[in-house]
Structures are given as C-alpha cells and as structure tokens.
Amino acid sequence: GFARIDHHRKLRTGFGEVIFCKGKTKEQVAVIFDRLAARDTSVLATKATKEQYEAVLAVCPQAEYQENGGLITLIREQPQYIGEVAVCTAGTADIPVAEEAAATAAFFGANVKRYYDVGVAGIHRLFDKLPEIERANVVIAVAGMEGALAGVLAGMIDKPVIAVPTSVGYGANFHGLSALLTMLNSCADGISVVNIDNGYGAGYLGAQINRLVTGKGEE
Amino acid sequence: GFARIDHHRKLRTGFGEVIFCKGKTKEQVAVIFDRLAARDTSVLATKATKEQYEAVLAVCPQAEYQENGGLITLIREQPQYIGEVAVCTAGTADIPVAEEAAATAAFFGANVKRYYDVGVAGIHRLFDKLPEIERANVVIAVAGMEGALAGVLAGMIDKPVIAVPTSVGYGANFHGLSALLTMLNSCADGISVVNIDNGYGAGYLGAQINRLVTGKGEE
Amino acid sequence: GFARIDHHRKLRTGFGEVIFCKGKTKEQVAVIFDRLAARDTSVLATKATKEQYEAVLAVCPQAEYQENGGLITLIREQPQYIGEVAVCTAGTADIPVAEEAAATAAFFGANVKRYYDVGVAGIHRLFDKLPEIERANVVIAVAGMEGALAGVLAGMIDKPVIAVPTSVGYGANFHGLSALLTMLNSCADGISVVNIDNGYGAGYLGAQINRLVTGKGEE
Amino acid sequence: GFARIDHHRKLRTGFGEVIFCKGKTKEQVAVIFDRLAARDTSVLATKATKEQYEAVLAVCPQAEYQENGGLITLIREQPQYIGEVAVCTAGTADIPVAEEAAATAAFFGANVKRYYDVGVAGIHRLFDKLPEIERANVVIAVAGMEGALAGVLAGMIDKPVIAVPTSVGYGANFHGLSALLTMLNSCADGISVVNIDNGYGAGYLGAQINRLVTGKGEE
Amino acid sequence: GFARIDHHRKLRTGFGEVIFCKGKTKEQVAVIFDRLAARDTSVLATKATKEQYEAVLAVCPQAEYQENGGLITLIREQPQYIGEVAVCTAGTADIPVAEEAAATAAFFGANVKRYYDVGVAGIHRLFDKLPEIERANVVIAVAGMEGALAGVLAGMIDKPVIAVPTSVGYGANFHGLSALLTMLNSCADGISVVNIDNGYGAGYLGAQINRLVTGKGEE
Amino acid sequence: GFARIDHHRKLRTGFGEVIFCKGKTKEQVAVIFDRLAARDTSVLATKATKEQYEAVLAVCPQAEYQENGGLITLIREQPQYIGEVAVCTAGTADIPVAEEAAATAAFFGANVKRYYDVGVAGIHRLFDKLPEIERANVVIAVAGMEGALAGVLAGMIDKPVIAVPTSVGYGANFHGLSALLTMLNSCADGISVVNIDNGYGAGYLGAQINRLVTGKGEE
Amino acid sequence: GFARIDHHRKLRTGFGEVIFCKGKTKEQVAVIFDRLAARDTSVLATKATKEQYEAVLAVCPQAEYQENGGLITLIREQPQYIGEVAVCTAGTADIPVAEEAAATAAFFGANVKRYYDVGVAGIHRLFDKLPEIERANVVIAVAGMEGALAGVLAGMIDKPVIAVPTSVGYGANFHGLSALLTMLNSCADGISVVNIDNGYGAGYLGAQINRLVTGKGEE
Amino acid sequence: GFARIDHHRKLRTGFGEVIFCKGKTKEQVAVIFDRLAARDTSVLATKATKEQYEAVLAVCPQAEYQENGGLITLIREQPQYIGEVAVCTAGTADIPVAEEAAATAAFFGANVKRYYDVGVAGIHRLFDKLPEIERANVVIAVAGMEGALAGVLAGMIDKPVIAVPTSVGYGANFHGLSALLTMLNSCADGISVVNIDNGYGAGYLGAQINRLVTGKGEE
Numbered sequence A, B, C, D, E, F, G, H: 001g002f003a004r005i006d007h008h009r010k011l012r013t014g015f016g017e018v019i020f021c022k023g024k025t026k027e028q029v030a031v032i033f034d035r036l037a038a039r040d041t042s043v044l045a046t047k048a049t050k051e052q053y054e055a056v057l058a059v060c061p062q063a064e065y066q067e068n069g070g071l072i073t074l075i076r077e078q079p080q081y082i083g084e085v086a087v088c089t090a091g092t093a094d095i096p097v098a099e100e101a102a103a104t105a106a107f108f109g110a111n112v113k114r115y116y117d118v119g120v121a122g123i124h125r126l127f128d129k130l131p132e133i134e135r136a137n138v139v140i141a142v143a144g145m146e147g148a149l150a151g152v153l154a155g156m157i158d159k160p161v162i163a164v165p166t167s168v169g170y171g172a173n174f175h176g177l178s179a180l181l182t183m184l185n186s187c188a189d190g191i192s193v194v195n196i197d198n199g200y201g202a203g204y205l206g207a208q209i210n211r212l213v214t215g216k217g218e219e
Ligand SMILES: Nc1ncnc2c1ncn2[C@@H]1O[C@H](COP(=O)(O)O)[C@@H](O)[C@H]1O
Pocket: A186, A187, A188, A189, B017, B018, B019, B020, B021, B046, B047, B198, B199, B200, B201, D091, D092, D093, D121
C-alpha cells in the first residue's frame, strides 16, 4: 500500500491523523480520506486543491471544502470547544494561511478568535485589539513580507506566541525567508516559529497548548 | 544613556528583563546588571563571557557564573518551582545551549529535568527515557547536526516540543542551518522552533507554557 | 550529431547507458532511444514526460511507460534478479522518486522490496518493518521535508544506507535543501547521499553494491 | 601610487572625500590621511582600528579617535550645524554603528539627536520618544537581530527613514541578513536601506537630505 | 472583515493608504478599492493584474489601468505637482518597475521626469543626460542584472539616489539578488536601496523627500 | 523613447549592438530590430521567443529564427570568417546555450566548430576530439549539472577556455549554481566564466579573442 | 551524566562507538575515552585537537595521536585486515580529510591504499593509477575546490565511489559548498556523497561495504 | 608521496606548474618548492604566508617573497616580456589581489601596467586613464564591494576584460559574493570572471591571451 495510516496516533498524541495533500495524487487523497472516514472519526485534509476535493467528494459526499485555506473537512460530531486561541494576520494576503491555522485549531477543539489585517505598518490597529487578544491562552501571529507582527505581539502580551511566516510578498522576501528570519531573530520573549505557510502546524500546536492550559491535557 | 531598561516588562509580560550580553562591552553589562540588581529582584544575564562576569562581580559580588551555558545570575530568593520542563539534547556538544535553556526556565520558576545525549543515532537511549520525559508539561529538544531529535520526540509524545537547533557540527551544517531547517520541516505535530543556539528563548517559552498549564498563568 | 552514445560504458562500468530525458526534446529522446534499442539491449530512460514517451513509442512500439516515476523501459530479456535492495519512503508523496530508484535497481538486476510511508512522524511503523528491511544488502531511504528517515534507519541497521532527499514539502524545505542537509549531517554511520530527487542514482548505486555483495562484482 | 584621491568630489557632490579604512594597511591609511589633511580641510576616516589611528597620529597629531564607532577625525573648523537628523537604535549593541552614523552626519554639518535602545521588544520606550523624533528632517534607524524598529518607525512618522541593519545577534541572523531582509520587506512607506553595519552611508545620506530640506542644498 | 483600512494614515504620515494587490483575490481588491473611493479621495492600487482591474472597474467605472507598471488609479482631482523627481532605468526591461515608481511619485504630487535605457554598458548615454538629471531633488535609479547604474549616478551627482534593483536578467541574477547586492555595496555616497522590483516604495520615498525639499513638508 | 540605441558602440568596441529580448514586449523587440535594420547592418537578437520573432517578421520579413538557441538574425552580408572558435557541450541538453554561443561567435566573424555531448561521464569521448579542439584559438565549454567539462578541458589544452555554466539539471544544481561554482573553483589554468546560460557572452568574448589572435584586433 | 555511551551499537551495527570530539571539552573527551577503553575494545576519536589528545593521554597512556587527520586511537589488537578500500585525493591540501577516512577504514578492518594528489587539473596522473585503484572494492574520492575528481573516477570504474567534498579552497568555494554541489550533481553512475570534510563517514561506509563484499557482512 | 608534481604540464599547456600554498603545511610547501627548483626552472608559489616563505628560504635561499600579494618567487632567468596586460583596481584594498595577478602575468612573460584605485565612485579617474589602458591586449579588472569597475571598463574598450571579484568590503558583500554576481551579470560585452580573490587565475589567463595575441601562441 502507498500509505500506512498511523491509527496509533490518537492514542499516542491524543488527536487523530490529518492528511497532508501536497504531492499526493487526487486518487491517493481520496483513498486515504475514505479509509479514515470509515473509522467514524472526523477527518481533516490540508493544502488540498479543488481537484483533490472533488475526488474526495466522490467517495465521501459529506466532505466539505474551504477554498480559502485549502482544507477538506468531514466533521462527525462537533467537538466541545474549550479555551481560546487568537489568530492574527498582518495583512489581507496572509488570510489563507491564517484560515488553515484557525480551522485546524477548531478541528482539535479550540475556540478560535480571528484578528486580521492588524500589521505593524499601522500599529494602532493592533493596539485597539490588544486587550481582546490578550484573553486567549495562546496567540498565532501570521505575517509575510517583513513579518514584524509576531515579535511586536510577543513584546506586549504574556502568552505564548506561535509565529507563522508566510510567503506573501515579492523580491527580497525570498518566498518567505524574510519573515521567517525576522521571527526567528525576534528579541521578544515567549515566541517560537513554524515553517513558512504552515498554518496547520501552528493551529495544532495552538490547540495543544490551549487544551493543556484549560486542564484537558491528561485525557 | 546607552540602555533604557524595560522596567514595565514584568507588569506587561509577567517576567523581569534579562540582559543579553553579546555585543555589549563588559562595562555596559556591569552597569546594566548593577542597575537591575538595585531593584532587589533576581537578575539573569545570558551569552556572557568570563570577562563580562568579572566586570559584574566587581559591582555585584554575589553574582554567580555558569561557564557551561554562559550565564550570570543573581538569585535574591529562590522561586517556588512549579510544574516540570524537560530539557533533552541529542549530543554532548549541545549541552551548553541546553544549560542556557534549563537555567532560564528555572530562573522563571519551573522545575527542570535534564535528559542529555539521547539523539537518534542510538534511538533506544531515547526510548528508555520516554515515559519520564512525557511527564513534563513541555519539552525542550536541543540538537545540532541533522537535528532530528525534536521531530522524533514530537512524534511520540503529546506535549508541546520547543526545538532548539544548535550550531554544533561542521561542513554542510552551515553553522546550524541544517538543524534549523530539519526542525522547521518536521512532519510531526506539536513542534515549534527558536533561533539557532537560543537556549534562552526556549527556556523562557518553556517556563511560560509551564506556568500557564500549572494554573499560575493569571497572576 | 547532438548525442555521442557511450557504448564503451558497459565494458568500462559493467552497466549499459541510460537516457536522462530532462532538457532533451522529445525528438532527441526518440532518436537516442531508437539507436540504443537497435543494439538489442534493454533500454532505460528516466525523468521522461508522457510526450517523450509517445515519441519513443512511435519508433519503438514495445517501449513501456511508468508514469509514477517517469520511466520509459524496453526490456529485451528479464535479468536474473539477485540479492536484495530495500527501498523505503517517509511519505506517500515521496513514492515517484522511490519508484525511479526501485525500477532502476531492478533494471540493473536487483531484487527490490518496497517499504513505503514509514517516516519518523509515526516511528513504530518503521520498527515493525525493521527485521525485514535488515535482510537487504543495501537500503535506499527516500524522504522529503525534514528527511530524518535515512539517519534513523542508518542508526538501526548494519547495511549501507543510500539517502535520497526529495523536493516534497513547502516553505523552508527550499525545494529539497532541508532534507539534503539533514541527510548530509546525519550522525549515524553507514550513510551517504545522492542529489535531490535522484532516484536513478540511488537505484544504480544500490544495484551496484548489491551485485558486488552477492559476488557478481567481477564479471 | 596606491590611491588616487578624488579631489574633484567636493565640487561634484558638495562634500569632501572620506577614508574607508577596512582592508587598507595602517601605512596606507596614514599616507592618505596626511595627504588630505595637507589640503586644510577636515578629514574623516571610518571603520578604523586603533592601530590605524596610531599610524595616523604619528603624521597628524591633532587627529582624534572615537573607539566606539571606529572613527578617526580631524576637525579644522566646526561646521555650522543645521537642521536635525535623529539616530535611533533598537539595542545597546547597535550603538557603535549608530555612532558611525551620528558622527558622519555631524561631520557633514547636521545637528544630530540620539535615541538609543528603543527597540520594539519594549515598544512603549519608542512611543515616549516619538514626538521628539518626529521633529527631525530625517530619521536613521539602526537595528540588528529582527530589525523591526525601522519599519515600525516609518509607519508612525512622515519623514524619510534610513534603515541600517546591523550584524548584531547570532544564529539565524546570518551576520545581519535577517535585519537586512526585514528592512527591505517593510510594508511601511518612506523607508530605504543601506548595507549591513553601514553607519557611514546612512549618516552621509541623512546629512545630504537634511541639507537639502533646510535649503542649503545649492551651495 | 478581511481588511482594516488605515484611515488614520493620512493624518499620521501625510499620504493616503495605497492598495497592494499581490496575494489578494480580485474580489478583495474591488471591495477595498470601493471603500477607499467612497471617501472621495484619489486611490492608487499597485502590482495589480488585469483581472483585478476588471473587478475594480465593475464597482468603480472611472478607475484607470496602466498595464505597463500594473497600476490602478482613480484620480479625483489632479494634485498640484511640485519639485522634481528623476526616474532612470538601465534598460528597456526595467521600465515596468520604473513606471510603478513614476506613477506613484506623481500620485503623491511630484513632477516626474523619465530617463530610460541609460545603463552603464553604454555610459555616454548617461553622461548626455546628467545635467538634466541633476536638476531633480531626488533621483530614482532602476536597474536589473548587474545594477551598476545607481552607484554610478550617486557618484556623479549631489542628490539622494534611491536605488531600485529589478529582477530583470537570468541565471546568476538570482531573481534580482545580484542588482540588490550591487546597490547595497555601492561605494558611492548618497544612495539607499528598496526591495527588488519595489517601484512603489521608491516612488513614495521620492515624493516624500521632494515634498520636504520644496518646503511642503510641514502641512 | 523606451530604448536608446547605442550606435556609438560599433566605433567604440568594433562590433554592432545586439538585442537582448528577455523582459521586452514583442512590440519593443520589433521596433528596436526595425530601427537597427534600417541602418543596413546585420542584426542579432538573443533569448527571443517565437512570439517575439513573429513580431519582428512582420516588420522585417528577411529576419530568420533559430528556435534551438532562441536567436533572431538578419544577415546583410556574410562576414569573412576568420580563425577558429571551438564550442563544446557536456550533454545534449546543453545544446541550446551552445547554439547561442556558436551563432553569436559566427555573427561576429569567427569560424566555429561544434563538439557536442563530450562530457566527463564518458571521458574517452572527449579525448578522441582533443587534437581537433586544440586547433581553435579559444574554446567555449558549455556544461550544466556538475559542470566539470570546462576544468578538464582547461587542464589539457593551452588555449583560453570560456566556461558557460547552464541551468541543465535538477535538485541541488540550484538552477545552474552548481556548474557555476564548479567552474569558478576550477584548479585548472586558463579558464574564466560567464553567467549561467549566457551563450551570447561567451560567443562574443570568443569572437573577440579569436579576432585579436588572428591579427584583426586593430581595425 | 553528559554522555550516554551507546554500548548496544556494536551488536546493532557491528562496529563499536566512535568519539566525535568537536564541541566537547577536553575533560569530556577524556572521560568518554576512558570509559570506552575500560571495556577492552579498541577506541577511535575523530576531529580531535592536540589539547584533547593530551587530556586523553593523562588517563590512557597508550593512546596515540595522528595530527594530520586529527585522530586519537587506542588499538588493543590489530584487526585482521580484509578486502581493499582506495582513498584518493585531488590535491595535497585534501590529505588531512583523506587520512581521517583512511584511518577510520583501517580501524574498522579494511586494507587501505592511498592515491594522493591525482586531481583532474593534471588528469594523466589519475590515469596512470586507474588499473590499481580499480582493484579496490570501494573508492573514496576526497576533493575540494571544484571537486571534479569523484565524478571523473566514477565515470571510469565499476565500483562504488564515496565522494568527500572538502573545504579546501577560497572565495566561491564557500567553505566546501562548491565541491559538495559538484559531487551531488555528478552525471556519473555509482557515486554518493558525505558531508564536507567528513572523512570519518566515508571511511566507515567504505569499510562497511568492503566487509559486505568480502563476505564478512554477517558476523 | 603527498604531492605528484605535474611535470608534463609545461609540454601540455606551455606553462610550468605553480604551487598553491593555501591548506599546505609549510613543510609541504618547502619540499615541493625545492623539488621544482631542482629542475632549473623559475618557480612561483601563491597565497603563501610568511611562515611558508621562511620554510622555503631554508631550502632555497634565493627565493623571494612579496608580502603584498602573498607570492614566493624564484626567478632563474628573466623572461623576454612581450605584449601588454593592464591590471586595474577599484580601490586601494584590492591591491593585494591585483599584485597576485600582476606578478603572475609577469612570471609568465607579459609586460604589465598597473592602474590602481580607479573605481566608479569617482569615474573621471578611470576616464583619464582609458586611452592608456586600451593599449593593452587584455585588461584585468579587480574590484570588491559593488564590483562595477569591470563592467564599466568592458563597456568602453574593445579588449577582453578578465574580472576578478574581491572579498573587500563588509556586510552584504558576503565575502565577495556581491562583486562576483555583479561581474557575472554585467550587460557589457567581452567580459568573463574568475573566482573571488583569484588574482593568480586572472594573471595566468591574461598572460595566455597576451601571448596568443602577440603571436607566441604556437610554440
Ligand atoms: N540569549 C538570548 N537570545 C535572544 N534573546 C535574548 C537572550 N537573552 C536575553 N534576550 C532578550 O534580549 C532582551 C535584552 O536585550 P538588551 O536590551 O539588548 O539587553 C531581554 O529582555 C530578552 O528578551
């Protein structure tokens, strides 16, 4: 078989497996999705194209697609949403990555609040929202180009900030390298970084920390 | 003056300011250390050389130096240690960075457990320790060269893993780039990354998450 | 002429020439394929597109195409398969490169066993297969993203591991650079690396070592 | 001769020639300094070591050295200082580069105000100073590590911001690349960038713009 | 909402907000454009595709498109053009970026003069134009490939030169890196650099300096 | 106008101007071609697409197109071919770049001999041709992937070798960087390098040296 | 403890643990060496400085040091040398890395033959030695600068070639990157690559293949 | 032996072997120097330190050292100098590399003229010298930082220009990468590039072309 599904994972890490669609044929995505769906759990597929979604739909008609974010979901039963994860973006073009993060965090049981287009070029937009953002257990900061949002946020609040550099921009952004380096070199405390455009990774980690903080870490 | 101390920070983020010694003259380090010490709080200085320590000692005779890790500390009163942060290294040469992380996490009030030299080249050494590591609220994984330890750990436990790439190695490690990229591209869930050799950043974030999880997040 | 076929090579290195199709026009591929086919040997062409295959088909109707892997083959007479080469992948998206490796190793006379989707994110999947993998004379480890599979394998078995980084992933994988650096910096023993996505090179080298070990090295 | 002094330059660009000491022997620096001093103008030498200064001192006893900034100066007659250039740094370790900028701007006739250690990790320190900074005709923002200061400044004031990335930091700062890319990719308006650690270039340009704005551009 | 318009900006920085279209859907561009147009100011959108323009046109029929430069504009009332900004290119292929700069500078009220195809490969073409170029308050130098134009210009005139590296070229230009590094390392005085292909940033900064120099800086 | 034709060049450098088509619109190419053609000289355009050729054809019906190499030529009168330039390629996929070089050298009056597919993987193919290659005044060596051909050639013959790295290959060739670095670091004597895929530059330089050697350097 | 010795390794992989000294204090090296020596096996330490050797000597007086190659060895009983591994260098400066490889291969039981300074700049030196080199079971090719030796060798012989890029050279060798890329992109068959300057890794792998081929693979 | 001297080379390429000292021990340099000296030819050693020179001096008392350029020479009999090679530098700090080029070209029999410190920041200094420079058969242009000198020269004269990027500069010069890319991307005709700081390579090639042009190419 071309894919060995990691059914142990739910036991080992507390969450179900998720399908990473990039680089898989649409047939492969559909088969894997179908196999997971057969186990009666909710299923999440990320970085999915419309073509891959259509192949999934043919075998699993209840699957839904969120084009902005590239996500296929099959929600069996709504989780009991707990705690709070804040997802912020610097600009409008960062939203697809933020949606990947937000949908993932929600899939894994977190209440999610969105704060979009609050980047540092007009920093008062961010300050207005700070008291609200601060209420979350963990903050996901999504930014491309110079990527300064994450460090500025981490400098102002006392919650873990998960920084997601995006490939938004052009020229010397070198496909997200610029934002990545900015975030890695932040002088602020309480910040860590995931891969460029990796909304999924940030959403998972955000949900994980949120769950630990709200006292659901042990089950 | 050459340094504006951020006395607000403790209010804003819950932790006091820390002195980053790299690039500062020994005179500057001593003056800043002294000024912070004058406020009767514990003081931490990172990436400090022996020369910088000696300058500090002249103005602040109770300051202590941990050569392995490059830390100067002045501990006024032992914090009440809470929760647990695990600090793991892949090899022996990664220990100075791990010590920076461990000392920082302890400074900010976390119980710290060390698991050194448990890298993937002899993976059974890691497996023996897993049940113990898993008891921590957050795991700091310090590794150079290929840097695979962090991803392997994150794949096996359900706690946030803070990955610290180190510059340990030679040749195509490109001063830590190799471990950094490995960690950023990890397929495992629940992992995020700080700067190369940034034990301080990992220790702070580990203490922060640990504090939130053990229910001290609000004060 | 646009191509000087290296007919000496079989004498010099023991294996026939192989056509590398990338960058050649479909007409060029067809002419070269035809010329080699005219010598009554089996022919292999790698990194071939469907269009190139169709041009070959027009001049050589028995030629076959394996889309997953991009290979055109003309098998005159089945080789006598000897020894064993194991081909492992970390994920599903690495399979095309693994197929290039597997088909090449088979073309040059090796028995090939495939172990797909056994990456380190769910490391028990790999452990289950270890006793079987260990029976091979040489192991080809194909992995993208963080690329940790090869080093973990090399740390657990006493056979040469040929590491093939793939361009699978996104963002800070930098088109395979991440997996390449991971593999080059592996702390494990008995590992070496070929170019990103170079299934062919790994398959050739695997077959070569396998042939030497099974005592056919001299003919 | 090893150096052709560009005496036309004052006519052509309005300012005298400056000696860039890096890569020159101390003898060469001394000879060039002496030749310029012989023309009765003020002389500036940048990126100078103490050894180079001592060689200059032997031939030109009135020359002065500013260790913090690496500058040798010979001031014949105090210029009539005009306008205002603000020089800001993110941290303490950025000060040597800032001093190079400040001294250069003053050498070319600008009033200079210094705002040091006002980086974004404690952004209130910056806000306190904004009304004052805004009074300058041009702002020089010097920052290493993540380098976010320049973009944040440019987003808040309506004056040209000259961004100077510094090599301050470690690891994934890649000797200043991080701050450089941050500044080049800033989403703020009214910002441009000079070479890493190039305090001189920023100081010259700042003085030039300041002079044009205060109406002394023509003489 | 997906975009928080920065209406304060005109107050804060003296110029209105501009829409950066890259990475936004055509629907998003149209909505934002429409919202800004509703405030009766002129509107500028950069890096816009024809599809984005057509979406804007549907909601705002007076909007105009300049394909060469990728700009959508809605001019309510012609500004009173002041001072002079010179825009130079090294070659013909650099013109789209230069047009972005020129249109932006004009949008913000500068008289603009264009000097195209005056690169250093035939340096007499540049010398013929120097006396004219020198009359501007600020010079924008747009060049790809080796990017030497900006430094040569800055060496010959006593006005600030804003260097815009372009991605024009191939091979070891590495998508504009070559021209970017050339410009950052220029030995000439009075030069600073913006992002690769960032005509907008250069045009804004050029207009800002021009406005300050012609004495309109205070309003 | 968008292009200032450098008519002085023939006087200054001895050869006419050439049109570099990359980045120009097809209309621009046609206009420039037409203007040059109007001066009764032969015209060469490089890196031209079929679309650009068709636009040229409309205004200049005698223009010819060489798809393999991307060249448009208008030959008024055959030059008197002198001396000899050898053009070698490592593989078949390098031929388009080699044809650009060969056609350029011929355009500028050199006799050209082609030696294609003589790379080091089958080094006897190269040795067979050495005595012939050695007769040229200058050798152009075109190679992608590892790019070793140029250094091996330079080690065996006593004529200048112009090395042209190509972007042929994949993975860690990084679009020609690999061959470029190989050639720059060659331990052989008498070798220099042009830009990746720059057949034109090599052809021009080859013709220039050839002309000097055959004693036509002075006219 | 700072080091968990992998005593299982000999069972698992057939070879004993080796000490990698880089990044360890001399005290750590001495303690680890001593602990391994206490088990009555031969001990090998690589990348060792003279200081580290002296610390080892204090606890283990029979230990020997090979400065050229940076190796500390304690040989309990001479292994029964089998088969043959050829170690070739391109130049003289590559010898330390080659010695690391040769000593490692010998330590693990291989007969080793050295062929030094046979690089491609004078390729006849290599040809003279080919018949001899070809007798080995595996060839280690050590080269810096352009690194072409490995590919040329692999093109001429029918044995696995392990390519070791070295950091020998300057400028655009970028500390070994040039040779590394050359070797990864080699068009020859039967070649794979280890880290820059990693003589140890090549020696180990060479000995491992050699052992398998001579039929000692099973014990 | 550690070095196989390439005595064939003079026959094959017309010039004797040269010792590249970087990475060799001083003992090795001395032995090789001595062996070559024993053959009664002149000897040249490049990139030599003072220590290496002293070791040579012990075995070969007539050897001379040129510190500025790092060259050891033993001149048996003055060559008959022919033709002319021009060596130009942009700045004073480029002189050591230029001296390596000049001394090498002279060693191989060329008349050499030096034009130092004629870089583009003060371009009139270059223009003054043009008529003289143009008389040479080949021009070597040595420049660091932005490296524009080579392209400007090639644009103005009709002789081959050999561009030598140097590592002179700091920050975003990235140890010579900046000048290297500038030169590779030059839009001028008749230019080719050697390795960063490779004065030797340029000097050799310059002498080789000069010899061919002056009609000594055939012997
Ligand atoms: N080792 C470290 N790496 C990165 N950041 C640090 C480190 N140590 C301290 N810091 C941060 O740097 C700040 C102090 O910077 P400074 O004002 O330059 O001393 C501290 O408040 C920390 O947020």
